[in-house]
Structure formats: C-alpha cells, structure tokens
Amino acid sequence: MEEPLQISLFPLLLLLQSLLVLSLEYSVPDKYFINCGSKTNAGDNFVAESSIRFRFPKDSFTDAEDNKSSTAPPLYRTARIFPSSSTYKFGVDQRGYHLVRLHFYAFSSSRNLSATARFDVSVPGFWLLRNFTLEKYSNSARVEEFYLNIDNDSFQIDFRPLESHIAFVNAIELFRLPDNFISDDFTGDIHISSSVLHTSYRLNVGGPELNKTEDDELRRNWEEDDQYAINGIKYESSINLKYKGDDSSYVGLAATKFIGPDPVYRTARVMNSKSEMDTDLFNITWKLGVKRNTTYFVRAHFYDVTSTPVGILKFSLYTYNNMRQLIKSEFDQNAVPFPFYYDFVVDSDEWEIMNITVGPDKSSTIKNAFLNGLEVMEITNTRGPSSVKEPPNQSHLHLKQGLGFGALAVICILVGLILFRKFRKDEFGKTLDWSPLNAKGGGSSHGRRGSSHGSSIANLNLGLKISFQEIQSATNNFHRKRIIGKGGFGNVYKGNLKNGLKVAVKRCEPGSSGQGLPEFQAEIMVLSRIRHRHLVSLIGYCDERSEMILVYEYMEKGTLRDHLYNSNLPSLSWKQRLEICIGAARGLNYLHKGAAGGIIHRDVKSTNILLDENHIAKVADFGLSRTGSLDQQQPHVTTGVKGTFGYLDPEYFRSQQLTEKSDVYSFGVVLLEVLCARPAIAVDPAIPREQANLAEWGIFCKNKGTLEEIIDPTIKSQIDPKSLRRFCETVEKCVQDDGCERPAMGDVLWDLEYSLQLQRGARVRKVEDDSSSTASASLQLANVRRLPSLSSLDETDDMAILKIDESGSAVGSVFSQMKFDDDRAFGLFQIETRDSYTVQRI
Incomplete structure (x- = not known):
C-alpha cells in the first residue's frame, strides 16, 4: 500500500508571512x-x-x-x-x-x-x-x-x-x-493628533540644502543651517548608516529613512576644537525666528559621527538656556551607531527668537556635542469651519428660507426674554458679577463666541463696537507699514479714526495658536468696566466677519522694554524710571483694591507696560486677567497656570493658586529689569547659565553685596544711594519665593514713592519760612516710616479722587499719621505729586 503524499505547510507559511511583511512596508x-x-x-x-x-x-x-x-x-x-x-x-x-x-x-x-x-x-x-x-x-x-x-x-x-x-x-x-511618524506619548496635555503642525524650519545641520525629490522620499526640503547656527563646525561622515528603526526588536526613538534621510544623518555640526571641548560653558546654539507666545513641536535628529566605539557620548540639549534632555549617543551590541531622534514641545516667549542649544555634560568623560538635523513646527489648535457650504439646490431654496425665518423668530423671542429678565434684575438693584470665562472656545465665525455660560456677545459692551469697515479705513486696510507690534494675539497696527483720534488696533490672527476668544472677551469685559489714568483705555472692539479686533488709545512711546534694552531709543533717567514704576504700581494697585472687585492681571511684564508721549506708564493686555471676590477666607483663585516664563510666580506655578501676590512677584522682576536693563530670561548663549534668570541672579548679587555691578551703567552715576537701597529692598520683598512674605501692591507703591523722594532729596518744611512751628524745618522725609499713598485709596477711579491738571500733577487731601524717629505727628496734610512731593503741615 502506497504511503499517502505528505506536504509540509511550514515553508508555505513562511513565504506567506514574508509576503505579508513586504505588503505592510510603507511606501510613499x-x-x-x-x-x-x-x-x-x-x-x-x-x-x-x-x-x-x-x-x-x-x-x-x-x-x-x-x-x-x-x-x-x-x-x-x-x-x-x-x-x-x-x-x-x-x-x-x-x-x-x-x-x-x-x-x-x-x-x-x-x-x-x-x-x-x-x-x-x-x-x-x-x-x-x-x-x-x-x-x-x-x-x-x-x-x-x-x-x-x-x-x-x-x-x-x-x-x-x-x-x-x-x-x-x-x-x-x-x-x-508612515505609522508612528508622530506620537502623542511625549506631549503631556498637548495632543498632537488633534492639532495641525505647520512647518516653520527643517534644517540639514552641518550639511547642504537637500533636493526634496532626490534626497528625501517624503519630498521634504532641508535647508542649510549656516544663517542660524552660532559656534560649531561642519562635519561629514562616510560611514554606512544602519537604521535601527527598521529592526522590530528595538523599541524607542530609533529613526527610519522616513524620519530622516541618509544625507541628514551623514552631516553634523560639532564642537570646534579640543580646547573648546574642555570648556564646560561652550555650546552650539541655533537662533530661530518664531511667533510670540506660541507652542512649537520640535524634532532633533542625532547620529554619532564623531565618537569611537569605546564609549558612549553624553551631552545636554537646552531650549531657552533651560535643560531639556540628556542625549546619549546610541550604539548596538556590536558598537555600531544608528540614527535616533527626540521630540519635544516648546512654548516661545515674547522675544520672537527660539534658542536650541547642545553642550557637553559635566559628568561625561568625552567633552563634545553634536546635532544632525532640526525640525520646528507650529502647533495650531485654532478651530476653523467644518466645511464650505455648496450653493443650495433651487428646489430646496424656499424650504431653507422658511426654516431660516422660523429660526430667526425663535432666536428673537429668546433674546427678548433674556433681556427682559436682565432688566428686571437690574431694576431691583442686584449686582451682576462677572465670573471667569470658559477657557475652551470652539466652533467658528460668530458661533465661536459661545461658552459654557451661554453667548458672551450679550455680555459685551455694545456701545464700544466699531465697524470693520471703519477699522479697515483707519489702518489703510491693515497695511503692513502700519504694524507697530506683534504678540500672541496677532499684529498691532497704528490707526486714525474718523474723528482724528490716534489708536492702536490689535487684530487677532485666527490661524495662530496664541491667544484667542477667551482673551478677547476678557479684555473687553475688564476694560469696559474700569477706567484709570495708569491703565490703557479700550476705545472699542469689532467682532464682525469672524474677526476679533481690539482698539486702544495709542501709546506714543511704546513699551517699557523698548526703552531699557535691545533698541536704539534714548536711555531713560533713573528719575523717569522710578516715575514709570510708580505709575504702573498705581494701575496694578487699583486692579487689586479698587472698586473693580479684585482683578489679578496674571501677565505683568515690561512689554505690557506702555508709555504715552509724556512717558506716563499704563498697564496693558488684560487677556489673561482673572477676577473674583478675594478675601481672607479665600485669598486665591485656583486656575491653570498662565503667564510668561521669567515673570511667573513660582508659588503659583507649584500650587496653581493665583493670588494678588503673583502680580507682585512679576512686578518685582520688572523692577529688576528697570534697574539692570536686562531681560527677565537671558537669550544670549554667551551669558552663564546661573545668570540667565534675572530674578535669581539679582537676589544672588544683592545678598553677595555686588548688585551695583549689574546696574545699568547709563544710570549708575545718577542714583542716590538711599534711593537705591530702598528700591533694592522693595525688589527683594517682591520676589520672595513664599507669597505671604511679599508685600501688597499698595505697600510696593508706597516704597517706590519713598525711593523717589529720597532721589529728589525731598524734605518736610514749614508753611512759612519764618515759622517757629515745632515741626523742624530741616526734618527729612527719610525719617518718615509710613505715608499713605493717594494711589492706595480704595476708590472707583483716581480721576475722581484727584484733581488732574493739564501738566499731569495730582493734588488731594488726606488724613495721615506720620511716625518719626522721636515723636508722633498727627494732622491734615496736603500732598502734591509729580514734580515735588513736598509735605506741608496745615
């Protein structure tokens, strides 16, 4: 009997498996x-x-x-x-x-x-x-x-x-x-998969520009990095690349030919020489122009073309001089290097320059660093329309019109009921408190204006509305020559309204991932309720055609930062700087303690303090402001952390509990900027890392007794020692790590006014030159321990408290208690503020 024919299926299964793997391999x-x-x-x-x-x-x-x-x-x-x-x-x-x-x-x-x-x-x-x-x-x-x-x-x-x-x-x-080309695993709260990435830079570091059709299978263009790189030399390798990412046994950030093509990994920028490698402070930096206050996705490519197989090179990757990642050059078990990459997310600041740096690690025995490729992409979360509406069929046109009129009638009835209820509440004297806006907006066009509290349009001050056509005319159709600034919200244009008023027009850039709808609403709702000499005035707003536009009074001299560093403007005198700080402190104190009900600015910085033609300071940009009834039982607002790096209150960052003292910390950093003419966070890679944070460096110098060494040299000879001492003490109190140890803004204001008096050499004098009053004619104001500031009074508006003449002087009368070193004096004092702070007993 013949044996039955037996056929082994194992080779066939192997063949089918290999064919399946080949079919699953990605191709463009x-x-x-x-x-x-x-x-x-x-x-x-x-x-x-x-x-x-x-x-x-x-x-x-x-x-x-x-x-x-x-x-x-x-x-x-x-x-x-x-x-x-x-x-x-x-x-x-x-x-x-x-x-x-x-x-x-x-x-x-x-x-x-x-x-x-x-x-x-x-x-x-x-x-x-x-x-x-x-x-x-x-x-x-x-x-x-x-x-x-x-x-x-x-x-x-x-x-x-x-x-x-x-x-x-x-x-x-x-x-x-390809699958897993971009992952959400590393980004925390930011979901890349639900965003759009817009390519800003793709650099072939250390190599030539790559032709997108011949050198990259994904048809990407890689430009040279020469114009962006500081330090380092180009290096090219002829080694045969082995992509570990093609090996399914390896799990990690190993690259494939689609992540980065061969020519990118064959070239690099490395440290210049052995003498520089032995210097811990040496690094290689790339400076890239970016949008302000925007979130970016960054991919850094690495392939160790410099090390020998005997060791693994370690070095550090920094963004904005802050440690981001420890890089270890990757080798397999046969000591063959392979390409790899790191992904991370970076928030830009107001400087419009992003710094990416690599430098040697102190613990590594080999002092070197390198980078092969760099990609930077803007993360866009701004919601747009779901689709473009096609022209309706004529047969359905009348039905749609009928439905449209019906919907319009229902909307009108609902709006009428809402207005009627609001009118009845207002008639009975009930206060309609403003609560924080929902931070998550959605939708598009006018539908975007909604929130969890219902439509916010009904809450905005309709009397401030300005037509889009008038704003177009005022800015010459938003001509680029009219641009005077740019921030996370969008461009700022200089304009002239029909009545001849000069204005600053801030137009939201809907396609950006910066500020948006909640900030637009907050700005209107805050500034339409308050008016103060040291807060920038809102002239109007526009929300037509999906636009979000804010119109402010025009501030001739620009931002405070423009007058401190990185500009060609004349240097401000010490007296001018003190007056500007005092003005800003008055505005912030009014926000905290005035009749507006306790507003925390949350983004105090030198670019948000504007100057008019007379260098009068006004606080601006209330898009991040929060309000609420803060008292001893509930002195904080629990909220997500927002602000600007370098000015951010460390206690707020840790606890997410926002208080008025958070503004005090930020203002303390501004005071240091004013004194030293240096940015809150240094962007110059040549500055040592321990000096990068101005607040930390300033306090270190003060404690060491070397603060005078970092004072702006243009004003060093102008400052009275007593004025400087009081100013520095104020700064130190403001930037205390613990919020409860910081003073209130009213106390900061008083200290600054006192510092100005010391600078002016003010003194208490008699009403009459030949008076024999018990008050000494030579009594110096330096002996005064406490003098209430006019600006600290809890009133609805300092315009109502003080009589302001055309020169800007303010005169008022207050009851005050002055404590002297030897005795007490009580009485009514007349205080004149601006060019002299003479105190007279009446």
Missing part, C-alpha cells in the same frame, strides 16, 4: 500630486488637474503664464483661480497622519496674482492659512506644509478669498505618512 503613495489649473502633467510626480474629477464653482477658472520661455518651473506656470469660496475634495484610502503641501507662485500672467490674491485656507475643523498673500512678486515658490490626522474617508481643502480679492493655488500634495 502615488496620490495626490496635482498640477492645479493644468491639462498636462508636470515632471514625474504631478498629474494634470483635469485628469481628476474636481467640482468647482462656475466662476472658478485657470490661468497660465504668458511667457513660456520663463525660468519658472513647469509646475508653477498654471494656477487654479477662485473668485469665490471653493473646495478640493479627496477620497481617503487609509486614515491616519497625512502631509499636505500647498504651492504658491506669483508667475507673470495676464493677472497680477501677487496684488489681487488675499485669502484663507481651511480643512475640516482647522484654519491652515489666514489672510494669506504673496506680498510681492518673487521668482521662487512659496510652499506651506502641514501635518494633520485624517480620521474620515474623505477630506477637503477650502479656499476662501477675502472681500474684493481672489484665491489661487499652483499645486497640491496630499498623502499618508
């Missing part, structure tokens, strides 16, 4: 690469737009370059033009992280695209570009690149031209990225 998809507005392909990748069935509005059209002999690449010789809102719709084969690239090129044609194009670009849920334009004709393409997570079977990109303008695009790229 062949779609979508679109040559917009063209009927022909461009190069090897981009296909004609006409070969894909897109539906555009009837007014959409294509445009082609007139001069075919131009040097413009073929990809940029055609464009799709949109006079009205339009959409590209794509089918998505596989959900996950995708890359979107938009190509723009102002080529020569019958239409001047650079002059007539101004538009917004959005995808479902997010704005990609706002108020986008090609400011001038350029012979190079402008490519905007985004990373985003697509969790649907379809995807669309919407183009919306602004009024009287057009939108256009020359080419679009959309394709899926």
Whole structure:
C-alpha cells in the first residue's frame, strides 16, 4: 500500500508571512500630486488637474503664464483661480497622519496674482492659512506644509478669498505618512493628533540644502543651517548608516529613512576644537525666528559621527538656556551607531527668537556635542469651519428660507426674554458679577463666541463696537507699514479714526495658536468696566466677519522694554524710571483694591507696560486677567497656570493658586529689569547659565553685596544711594519665593514713592519760612516710616479722587499719621505729586 503524499505547510507559511511583511512596508503613495489649473502633467510626480474629477464653482477658472520661455518651473506656470469660496475634495484610502503641501507662485500672467490674491485656507475643523498673500512678486515658490490626522474617508481643502480679492493655488500634495511618524506619548496635555503642525524650519545641520525629490522620499526640503547656527563646525561622515528603526526588536526613538534621510544623518555640526571641548560653558546654539507666545513641536535628529566605539557620548540639549534632555549617543551590541531622534514641545516667549542649544555634560568623560538635523513646527489648535457650504439646490431654496425665518423668530423671542429678565434684575438693584470665562472656545465665525455660560456677545459692551469697515479705513486696510507690534494675539497696527483720534488696533490672527476668544472677551469685559489714568483705555472692539479686533488709545512711546534694552531709543533717567514704576504700581494697585472687585492681571511684564508721549506708564493686555471676590477666607483663585516664563510666580506655578501676590512677584522682576536693563530670561548663549534668570541672579548679587555691578551703567552715576537701597529692598520683598512674605501692591507703591523722594532729596518744611512751628524745618522725609499713598485709596477711579491738571500733577487731601524717629505727628496734610512731593503741615 502506497504511503499517502505528505506536504509540509511550514515553508508555505513562511513565504506567506514574508509576503505579508513586504505588503505592510510603507511606501510613499502615488496620490495626490496635482498640477492645479493644468491639462498636462508636470515632471514625474504631478498629474494634470483635469485628469481628476474636481467640482468647482462656475466662476472658478485657470490661468497660465504668458511667457513660456520663463525660468519658472513647469509646475508653477498654471494656477487654479477662485473668485469665490471653493473646495478640493479627496477620497481617503487609509486614515491616519497625512502631509499636505500647498504651492504658491506669483508667475507673470495676464493677472497680477501677487496684488489681487488675499485669502484663507481651511480643512475640516482647522484654519491652515489666514489672510494669506504673496506680498510681492518673487521668482521662487512659496510652499506651506502641514501635518494633520485624517480620521474620515474623505477630506477637503477650502479656499476662501477675502472681500474684493481672489484665491489661487499652483499645486497640491496630499498623502499618508508612515505609522508612528508622530506620537502623542511625549506631549503631556498637548495632543498632537488633534492639532495641525505647520512647518516653520527643517534644517540639514552641518550639511547642504537637500533636493526634496532626490534626497528625501517624503519630498521634504532641508535647508542649510549656516544663517542660524552660532559656534560649531561642519562635519561629514562616510560611514554606512544602519537604521535601527527598521529592526522590530528595538523599541524607542530609533529613526527610519522616513524620519530622516541618509544625507541628514551623514552631516553634523560639532564642537570646534579640543580646547573648546574642555570648556564646560561652550555650546552650539541655533537662533530661530518664531511667533510670540506660541507652542512649537520640535524634532532633533542625532547620529554619532564623531565618537569611537569605546564609549558612549553624553551631552545636554537646552531650549531657552533651560535643560531639556540628556542625549546619549546610541550604539548596538556590536558598537555600531544608528540614527535616533527626540521630540519635544516648546512654548516661545515674547522675544520672537527660539534658542536650541547642545553642550557637553559635566559628568561625561568625552567633552563634545553634536546635532544632525532640526525640525520646528507650529502647533495650531485654532478651530476653523467644518466645511464650505455648496450653493443650495433651487428646489430646496424656499424650504431653507422658511426654516431660516422660523429660526430667526425663535432666536428673537429668546433674546427678548433674556433681556427682559436682565432688566428686571437690574431694576431691583442686584449686582451682576462677572465670573471667569470658559477657557475652551470652539466652533467658528460668530458661533465661536459661545461658552459654557451661554453667548458672551450679550455680555459685551455694545456701545464700544466699531465697524470693520471703519477699522479697515483707519489702518489703510491693515497695511503692513502700519504694524507697530506683534504678540500672541496677532499684529498691532497704528490707526486714525474718523474723528482724528490716534489708536492702536490689535487684530487677532485666527490661524495662530496664541491667544484667542477667551482673551478677547476678557479684555473687553475688564476694560469696559474700569477706567484709570495708569491703565490703557479700550476705545472699542469689532467682532464682525469672524474677526476679533481690539482698539486702544495709542501709546506714543511704546513699551517699557523698548526703552531699557535691545533698541536704539534714548536711555531713560533713573528719575523717569522710578516715575514709570510708580505709575504702573498705581494701575496694578487699583486692579487689586479698587472698586473693580479684585482683578489679578496674571501677565505683568515690561512689554505690557506702555508709555504715552509724556512717558506716563499704563498697564496693558488684560487677556489673561482673572477676577473674583478675594478675601481672607479665600485669598486665591485656583486656575491653570498662565503667564510668561521669567515673570511667573513660582508659588503659583507649584500650587496653581493665583493670588494678588503673583502680580507682585512679576512686578518685582520688572523692577529688576528697570534697574539692570536686562531681560527677565537671558537669550544670549554667551551669558552663564546661573545668570540667565534675572530674578535669581539679582537676589544672588544683592545678598553677595555686588548688585551695583549689574546696574545699568547709563544710570549708575545718577542714583542716590538711599534711593537705591530702598528700591533694592522693595525688589527683594517682591520676589520672595513664599507669597505671604511679599508685600501688597499698595505697600510696593508706597516704597517706590519713598525711593523717589529720597532721589529728589525731598524734605518736610514749614508753611512759612519764618515759622517757629515745632515741626523742624530741616526734618527729612527719610525719617518718615509710613505715608499713605493717594494711589492706595480704595476708590472707583483716581480721576475722581484727584484733581488732574493739564501738566499731569495730582493734588488731594488726606488724613495721615506720620511716625518719626522721636515723636508722633498727627494732622491734615496736603500732598502734591509729580514734580515735588513736598509735605506741608496745615
């Protein structure tokens, strides 16, 4: 009997498994690469737009370059033009992280695209570009690149031209990225997968610019780092790279060829020489221009091209001179290095410069550091529209109109009931307290203005509304020459209203990840309720067309910081600086103790203290302010930590309990800035790390008795020793680590006024020159222990308390008790403030 035929299935299973692995290996998809507005392909990748069935509005059209002999690449010789809102719709084969690239090129044609194009670009849920334009004709393409997570079977990109303008695009790229290309694991509270990453920088550190089609499989462009790097020399290796990331047995930040291509890891920037390697303070720094107060995703690439296999190199990675990560060059068991990377998130400050630094670790036996590649991407969380509405079918038009009128009627009834209830409450004298706004806004257009408390528009001061058209006219349509500043909220423009009033116009940049709706509402609701000589005045606001615009009084001299360092403005005298500090302290004291009900500013810094044409200080920017009835039983507000690094109260940072003393700490840092003309956090990599934090360094110098060495040299000879001593004591009390040891703002104000009197050499004198009053004619104010400040009075407005003349002097009468070294004196005193603080017994 024949044996049955036996076939082993094991080799077949191995073959099937290998085929499955090969099928799962990532390769760059062949779609979508679109040559917009063209009927022909461009190069090897981009296909004609006409070969894909897109539906555009009837007014959409294509445009082609007139001069075919131009040097413009073929990809940029055609464009799709949109006079009205339009959409590209794509089918998505596989959900996950995708890359979107938009190509723009102002080529020569019958239409001047650079002059007539101004538009917004959005995808479902997010704005990609706002108020986008090609400011001038350029012979190079402008490519905007985004990373985003697509969790649907379809995807669309919407183009919306602004009024009287057009939108256009020359080419679009959309394709899926490899799995685990970007992870949420390291980011804590920030969820990258629910945000959009907008590429700001991609540097081939130590190497040449890389061609995106030949050197990088993901078609990324890597630029040289020469213009950004400080210190270090270029280094190139010929070693054969081994990507450990392709080995499934390794779990970590090992790179793949898609994370970074070979040419990036073959070049690096390393320390210059052995003598510099032996210096602990030596480092290599990259300075990158960024937006203020914005969150960035950073990816640093490493491949050890310098070390021998005998040891592992250790060095430190810093951002803004703060330790971020200890880097260890990675080797496998055979002592072969492999590429790896680190991801982290960085919040920029108000300086618009981000510092990334590598330097040797003190514990390492090998003193060296290197970097091979650097990517910086802006994290955008700003919610945009879900989609562009298509023109309705005519058959359904009347039904939709009917529904619209019905909804409008219901809304009108509800608004009427709300206003009626509010009117009844106000009639019976009930106070409507303002509570903190919900920090999480959502939606788009006017719908974005909602919160957990209902629509906030009803709560805003409608009497302050200014039309968008008037603001456009005041700023010459937001002309770039009118820009006088920029912050996390957006650009600030100088404007002139129809009545001739000069104003500062702060326009929110909706596409940024900086301040937004809650700050916009808070600013209006705070400043519409209070008025003070040392708080910047809100002239009006605009919330039309999804705009968030604030209009303030114009402050001729700019910010306090502009007059202290990093500018060409004349140096302020010590007396001017004291008067400015006193003015700012008056404004803050009014916020804390005035009739406004206890407002904590939460972002006190030198850029938020503005100066008018007479150098009168006014506190500005109340977008982060919090309010509430603070008393001895509940002296704090529990809230998420917000503020500016370097000014942030350490106790607030630890406990998340915000108090008035948090403003006092920040103001103490400002006082140190005024004295030393140095930033709160040093951005110069040449400054030793122990001197980077001004508050810590200033207190260290004071305790050591060397504070005079860091005083601004332009004012050192002007300062009276007694005035300096009192000022420094005030600073020291303000920046105490424990909030309960800090003085109240009213006490800070009194100390500053006292320091000014010591500087002026003020003295108590008699009413009549020949009087034989028991009060000594030569009694010096230095003997006075306590004199209440006019600004510390708990009144609704210092304009109501004091009589202000045109020169700015303030005169008032108060009952005061003055304690002298030898006896007490009681009485009514008349105090004149500004050019002299003479105290007279009446």
